Amino acid sequence: MEVQKERLLARRAAMRAAGHWRDETLLDHLARAVAARPSHTAIVARRSETGEARRITYAELDRLSTLVAMSLRERGIGAGDVVSFQLPNWWEFSVLHLACLKLGAVSNPLMVIFRERELGFMLGLAESKVMVVPHRFRGFDYPAMVANVRDRLPALKHVVVAGGTGPDAYDTLLSPQGDPAAFRPAPPSPDDVIQLLYTSGTTGEPKGVMHSSNTMLSNLAPFAERLGLGAGDVIHMPSPLAHQLGFMYGIVLPVMLGGTAVLQDIFAPEEMARQIRDEGATFTMGATPFLNDLTEHVARTGEGTPSLRVFVSAGAPIPRALVAKARPTLGAAVVSAWGMSENGAVTTTYLDDVEEKATTTDGCPLPGMELRILDAEGGIAPSGEQGRLQVRGCSNFVGYLKRPELDTTDPQGWFDTGDLARMDPEGYIRIAGRSKDIIIRGGENIPVVEVEGLLFRHPAIAEVAVVGYPDDRLGERACAYVRLREGASLTLAEMTAYLQDQRMARQYMPERLEIVQELPRTPSGKIQKFRLREMARD
Secondary structure: OOOOHHHHHHHHHHHHHHOOOOOOOHHHHHHHHHHHOOOOEEEEEEOOOOOOEEEEEHHHHHHHHHHHHHHHHHOOOOOOOEEEEOOOOOHHHHHHHHHHHHHOOEEEEOOOOOOHHHHHHHHHHHOOOEEEEEOEEOOEEHHHHHHHHHHHOOOOOEEEEEOOOOOOEHHHHHOOOOOHHHOOOOOOOOOOEEEEEEEEOOOOOEEEEEEEHHHHHHHHHHHHHHHOOOOOOEEEEOOOOOOHHHHHHHHHHHHHHOOEEEEEOOOOHHHHHHHHHHHOOOEEEEOHHHHHHHHHHHHHHOOOOOOOOEEEEOOOOOOHHHHHHHHHHHOOEEEEEEEEOOOEEEEEOOOOOOHHHHHHOOOEEOOOEEEEEEOOOOOEOOOOOOEEEEEEEOOOOOEEOOOHHHOOEOOOOOEEEEEEEEEOOOOOEEEEEEOOOEEEEOOEEEEHHHHHHHHHOOOOEEEEEEEEEEEOOOEEEEEEEEEEOOOOOOOHHHHHHHHHHOOOOHHHOOOEEEEOOOOOEOOOOOEOHHHHHHHHHO
16 A cells, blocks of 8 residues: 655654554454453444344454455455455454454455445445455345446455355355464554545545554554543444444454454444443443434433443534533443544543533543644634644554545644634634535535535536535534526435435435525635525524
């Protein structure tokens, strides 16, 4: 994978000198967990649609990942090759990542909501050699979808189906030809790229964020220390593992701690509460809708979550009233956090912060990370004033796959996040908005430009602009403002059906349609989206 070597070398020296990069991989932590507590439960996973439950110990996790690594090697996978997997929160996901590490291959998690349009681009850019999908999930036929795009993907040599049968079944990866005792892993160096995760950008095309072991693990150590997490903790993860939040804090963090991961594949608040109770989960993390729905369920039913100690809410600002209700209802600390796919959690509040900090800020930087806010002239903005948020430090990514020109990191290592924020005198920030044109719905980025581009092709649409509007549960929803061609008509149902025909993920589709005679514009002709946001909000 392409990394800007000269920049990495200078950064590496600084990070090692400061003690942030420890030159370890997750395999080092796995080995320690296996040696210390081989029979300790590493993963608890249940498939909601079948009721199948699986409990995996650390010894078994090590063994299963070795078997899968051997089978991938037999299929020609080695150092630097990309293995893509579009799986729900199933145990196979975690095993695959560890298997990739044992080969020096690159894990490329993909959200289960992606369809042909997104996958064709993502797998093609990554030149993925293996694609792993479920046989069925929530009624959708994933192998058929991959078959529809495979002729456009010459690098894709193998498709593996979890829950499938025959030679392509995931179970075949658990029966390699060789002797497991003779397997010799070829792990990556701590600076090699181990993860490729796509994120939506202002261009509307996904960008492939690349992380190394050093960038990823350097985020998790201070995160765990600040929140008091250790080997005795049980990490419940309802967020998708193919999202950076789910991946880092649902797969990597539990192994790093030597604790237990409890994976929930389909979110339902009653099931989340049950899993937390049954497994004694002490920590969970998710966007505002997860916190809202769990709180509402517990308040309504009285079915508490007594073991839960910490709920970290990230991905969208937490309404103050929700924090005030969630804390006594759940009996847990509610921690605000902010971060990106490019750097993991950058800021969090502290467990003992006063309510004002927890409800009106997104926290202060973790050790190893620096923040600054720039004014319109490029100088440091005064305390309390809004400006462009930039981040520098140990967990910043190492580049975008094949698109270095999109990396906004300057020669001093400052990454321009595209977000607007303000900082108080104690160094706590509050995200005030985004300069990039993205809507965050339920913690998931909606690539606005791509949605607009598809809608613009509709024969009834002359002009379109998509903006977000506030929603108590999801943070934001999307509204499409449309100027129709003369004599044309369009309904929300027709617009949705059109986007479905274009194979767009349902979560990206606007939930409101407003027909207007004209779109508000600046004197230069640019659409004034801030006015549309005001209209949608009002």
